[in-house]
Amino acid sequence: MTNEKILYLGLGIFGIVGPILFPDYTLQIAMLWIMVLMASTWDITGGQMGYNSLGNITFFGVGMYVCAAIQVSMFYDLAEYTASYGAIKPVFTESEYFIGLILGIVAAGVVCVGLSLLLGLAVFGLRGPYFAIGTLGVAVAMREIVTTMDTVGGGAGISMPFLPLPIEYRSLFFYVLCFLLAVAAHFTIRWMFSTQFGLAANAIRDDEDKAEAMGIPTLRYKQFGWAVAAFYMGCIGAVFGNMSGYIEPQNIAFPLPTFGIFMVAMALLGGKGTLWGPVIGAIAFHIVKETTWTYLLDWQYIVLGLVLIVNIVYFQQGIMGWLKSMYPEKFGIVVDKSTNVSKGDA
Amino acid sequence: MFELLFVSAPIMNVQLLLEGIFIGSVFALSAYGLALIWGVMNVKNLAQGDFVIMGGYCAFAVYQLGIHPLFAIPVVIVFMFCFGWIVYKLIIKRVIDHDMFVSLLATFGLSLLLQQLLNLVFGPEVQTLDSQYGVFLLGDFVTVPKIKIISLVIAAAFATAVVIFMKRSRMGQAIRATAQDARAARVLGIDTDQVYAFTFALNAAICGVAGVLVSMIWSIQPFYGIIFSLRTFAIVTAAGLGNLPGVIGMSFVLGWFEQYAGVLAGAEWQIAASVFVLIGVLVWRQIQARRHRQVVR
Amino acid sequence: MSENIIEVNNVSKAFGGVKANVDISMVVERGSITGIIGPNGCGKSTLFNSIVGYHPIDSGSILFEGNEISHLVVGDIARLGMLRTFQQTRIYGEMDCVDNMQISVSHRPGSQATMFASRRGEIRERAEQLLEFVGLYSKRNLISGDLSFGQQKLLEFAMALMNEPKVLLLDEPTAGINPTLINGLIDRLRRANEELGITLCVIEHNMRVIMNLASDIYCLSNGKMLASGKPEDLQNDPRVIDAYLGGH
Numbered sequence: 001m002t003n004e005k006i007l008y009l010g011l012g013i014f015g016i017v018g019p020i021l022f023p024d025y026t027l028q029i030a031m032l033w034i035m036v037l038m039a040s041t042w043d044i045t046g047g048q049m050g051y052n053s054l055g056n057i058t059f060f061g062v063g064m065y066v067c068a069a070i071q072v073s074m075f076y077d078l079a080e081y082t083a084s085y086g087a088i089k090p091v092f093t094e095s096e097y098f099i100g101l102i103l104g105i106v107a108a109g110v111v112c113v114g115l116s117l118l119l120g121l122a123v124f125g126l127r128g129p130y131f132a133i134g135t136l137g138v139a140v141a142m143r144e145i146v147t148t149m150d151t152v153g154g155g156a157g158i159s160m161p162f163l164p165l166p167i168e169y170r171s172l173f174f175y176v177l178c179f180l181l182a183v184a185a186h187f188t189i190r191w192m193f194s195t196q197f198g199l200a201a202n203a204i205r206d207d208e209d210k211a212e213a214m215g216i217p218t219l220r221y222k223q224f225g226w227a228v229a230a231f232y233m234g235c236i237g238a239v240f241g242n243m244s245g246y247i248e249p250q251n252i253a254f255p256l257p258t259f260g261i262f263m264v265a266m267a268l269l270g271g272k273g274t275l276w277g278p279v280i281g282a283i284a285f286h287i288v289k290e291t292t293w294t295y296l297l298d299w300q301y302i303v304l305g306l307v308l309i310v311n312i313v314y315f316q317q318g319i320m321g322w323l324k325s326m327y328p329e330k331f332g333i334v335v336d337k338s339t340n341v342s343k344g345d346a
Numbered sequence: 347m348f349e350l351l352f353v354s355a356p357i358m359n360v361q362l363l364l365e366g367i368f369i370g371s372v373f374a375l376s377a378y379g380l381a382l383i384w385g386v387m388n389v390k391n392l393a394q395g396d397f398v399i400m401g402g403y404c405a406f407a408v409y410q411l412g413i414h415p416l417f418a419i420p421v422v423i424v425f426m427f428c429f430g431w432i433v434y435k436l437i438i439k440r441v442i443d444h445d446m447f448v449s450l451l452a453t454f455g456l457s458l459l460l461q462q463l464l465n466l467v468f469g470p471e472v473q474t475l476d477s478q479y480g481v482f483l484l485g486d487f488v489t490v491p492k493i494k495i496i497s498l499v500i501a502a503a504f505a506t507a508v509v510i511f512m513k514r515s516r517m518g519q520a521i522r523a524t525a526q527d528a529r530a531a532r533v534l535g536i537d538t539d540q541v542y543a544f545t546f547a548l549n550a551a552i553c554g555v556a557g558v559l560v561s562m563i564w565s566i567q568p569f570y571g572i573i574f575s576l577r578t579f580a581i582v583t584a585a586g587l588g589n590l591p592g593v594i595g596m597s598f599v600l601g602w603f604e605q606y607a608g609v610l611a612g613a614e615w616q617i618a619a620s621v622f623v624l625i626g627v628l629v630w631r632q633i634q635a636r637r638h639r640q641v642v643r
Numbered sequence: 644m645s646e647n648i649i650e651v652n653n654v655s656k657a658f659g660g661v662k663a664n665v666d667i668s669m670v671v672e673r674g675s676i677t678g679i680i681g682p683n684g685c686g687k688s689t690l691f692n693s694i695v696g697y698h699p700i701d702s703g704s705i706l707f708e709g710n711e712i713s714h715l716v717v718g719d720i721a722r723l724g725m726l727r728t729f730q731q732t733r734i735y736g737e738m739d740c741v742d743n744m745q746i747s748v749s750h751r752p753g754s755q756a757t758m759f760a761s762r763r764g765e766i767r768e769r770a771e772q773l774l775e776f777v778g779l780y781s782k783r784n785l786i787s788g789d790l791s792f793g794q795q796k797l798l799e800f801a802m803a804l805m806n807e808p809k810v811l812l813l814d815e816p817t818a819g820i821n822p823t824l825i826n827g828l829i830d831r832l833r834r835a836n837e838e839l840g841i842t843l844c845v846i847e848h849n850m851r852v853i854m855n856l857a858s859d860i861y862c863l864s865n866g867k868m869l870a871s872g873k874p875e876d877l878q879n880d881p882r883v884i885d886a887y888l889g890g891h
Contacts, residue, residue, distance in 0.1 A: 052447045054454070122625065125632035127643045129390045129450045137576055137624045144618035195759040199738070199746035206735035214806060215721035215750040224758070257458050257569070264451065298466050305459035312452045313440045334784035639698055639716055
């Protein structure tokens with residue numbers, strides 16, 4: 001589809017050229033890619049499979065902490081470091097930092113995959129609202145557990161190692177990481193849903209009992225889908241922790257009332273259950289968020305909450321859904337123009 | 347530990363048991379309200395805790411004017427009832443027929459909105475309202491703030507009033523009829539939309555009263571709402587919808603569990619304890635359902 | 644030698660105080676078309692649900708190809724080769740017909756449908772062939788939820804065939820179908836049985852259909868097995884006639 005190729009070209013060019021043309025906005029554009037990743041991975045189990053999780057942010061936070069713990073403990077005693085509340089200011093050589101970071105990101109992803117499988121045992125027997133509430137509970141529980149763990153700084157958090165690069169390259173470095181992760185996530189999802197996996201996921205969404213009755217091993221698909229989401233969320237959490245320079249459980253690692261719900265809002269806005277819906281939704285949402293920030297300040301989150309409600313109540317099909325209903329042929333949907341009356345031969 | 351177990355233990359147990367009952371009675375109010383709208387309209391209100399906190403802040407506003415918070419109760423009932431009615435008409439009504447995640451998400455969005463609004467208006471500080479009633483001494487060692495006893499009495503009285511209303515009044519009967527079979531109720535001439543609006547508004551009022559009590563016997567903060575909501579869900583999920591004694595019992599159990607967790611593991615574990623109960627209840631329900639080869643819907 | 648592909652031995656199932664199935668025993672011979680009839684509320688659907696593993700049974704045993712299956716869940720039994728269709732016709736309403744067919748491919752170990760199998764290859768070809776078989780080829784790209792009720796029933800049947808089951812349990816396959824289309828459906832059922840070798844077990848209310856289709860028939864009444872035998876025998880059995888007419 002040429003429309004899609006245009007989108008890829010446009011986003012690709014913007015992704016590569018953006019931070020060069022607008023260096024002051026590098027971190028904002030990096031945030032955009034983070035939002036795209038969050039919305040797209042949420043949609044794997046959410047819009048495509050019908051398992052709407054309110055707790056995917058769990059993996060974001062756990063990934064963040066795993067990476068930080070590895071980065072620091074490779075060269076220092078973690079408990080001492082956190083107890084000093086930033087008095088210990090380690091200086092990492094370039095190789096020390098980057099080895100720690102790479103290992104940290106990989107570990108974050110892997111640990112989150114394992115965590116998703118474990119948590120799946122506790123929540124995949126729940127349907128609909130119960131699954132949403134259960135995953136929300138898990139996220140809150142994880143946040144509270146981390147708050148009590150003094151080795152990782154408890155409520156006070158961890159001060160992150162400083163990136164040993166000239167300051168003008170700092171933002172760009174993290175930008176590249178965010179962009180690459182978002183691209184990797186997108187194409188992983190694109191591939192997954194071009195195979196039988198996509199059909200199985202949609203079958204589970206449309207009628208899980210029927211899928212079970214037809215022999216589809218639904219648990220396996222649910223586990224795999226959530227594991228992929230957990231992996232990328234863990235990785236991006238690790239990167240974000242380093243970007244922000246300081247991590248703590250309430251507002252940075254497990255931001256439930258903000259990013260935790262934004263990923264759902266973005267997928268819904270763009271159109272859940274589609275490949276491009278979450279991407280478009282993330283872009284639209286991020287633009288609105290960034291432009292209203294300067295004008296609304298404290299009222300920003302109230303406005304975003306209202307946007308979420310209005311979206312849910314009045315615009316459920318999202319942008320993609322709306323486009324599909326206006327121009328179905330462009331999306332390969334075939335509409336039966338004849339009347340649907342049962343004739344002699346079906 | 348020795349002293350804890352052998353000297354202070356009996357006294358502490360009595361203290362904790364009482365605390366559990368006092369806070370449990372407030373949980374029970376919120377849980378009853380949730381069970382009400384869940385049973386009648388199949389709405390799972392994630393903003394339930396935020397309604398409670400909102401009621402608490404109404405009491406706070408009254409308190410700022412120099413009036414004793416207990417006198418806020420009638421004001422809060424009326425205010426929250428109207429608020430609930432408006433929320434129903436603007437939001438709930440339009441998502442009630444859609445799939446269940448949509449209605450849940452709508453209430454979650456409402457929850458976030460309320461949290462941010464309360465934060466903006468009242469600030470993020472934790473507040474507790476001083477009732478200035480002093481304490482009551484039970485024997486020589488157990489101190490019970492008088493306000494907690496008053497709160498228990500008010501909670502019980504209010505709950506009784508609501509239950510009597512549900513049993514005796516025309517609207518109460520209409521609500522119960524609609525809960526059993528909405529279509530049949532409509533055929534018999536009951537305006538189900540009105541019933542739904544009333545039920546949701548009633549729930550908001552119940553939460554409001556619970557909030558006033560919470561503000562005095564515990565504490566309120568704009569972001570406490572979601573934990574309260576999760577607690578309420580745990581209670582209703584464990585007890586089951588039609589089971590009023592079960593709801594009350596489970597509320598007390600949760601109250602006790604939190605108190606003991608706070609003492610045995612530390613205050614920072616109190617919130618985690620209630621969320622663990624929720625997860626535990628959900629896991630237990632799944633195990634139960636699996637025996638019948640079902641899932642938890 | 645025809646063996647029994649399904650054996651139901653003294654199966655009982657109660658829901659609370661309601662005894663839906665009491666001590667039911669029956670067999671389904673491999674390659675046959677077996678019918679289950681009986682007035683409304685006699686426990687036919689409960690029996691079906693018990694056989695496919697939808698709920699656990701209170702007592703008795705159910706054998707599939709000689710193996711006990713009463714402790715297995717629906718998914719496991721489906722993967723052993725026993726499928727059922729639903730009275731209210733269940734399909735994947737947001738997906739188009741070809742996709743409905745493709746995902747219905749067998750998920751037994753050793754089948755070509757691995758988790759990430761391609762959507763463009765042999766599976767798709769077979770899907771389109773089967774849609775042709777039931778006469779839905781022209782509708783293959785439509786969203787299945789937009790089809791008429793009769794078309795959805797055919798789709799559900801085609802999906803079952805796609806799965807290559809050994810046994811197919813059909814719950815009232817002609818219910819709600821336009822009478823002019825019933826013959827077409829019966830013909831396809833017979834062809835599935837004869838050409839594809841699928842054993843059928845059919846719950847039916849339409850006497851004309853079941854008496855012509857089935858080789859063996861079981862009649863339930865009030866949760867118990869009332870009578871069984873060849874269609875000719877049951878048609879004239881006074882107990883069967885009484886069960887259907889006496890209940891009104």
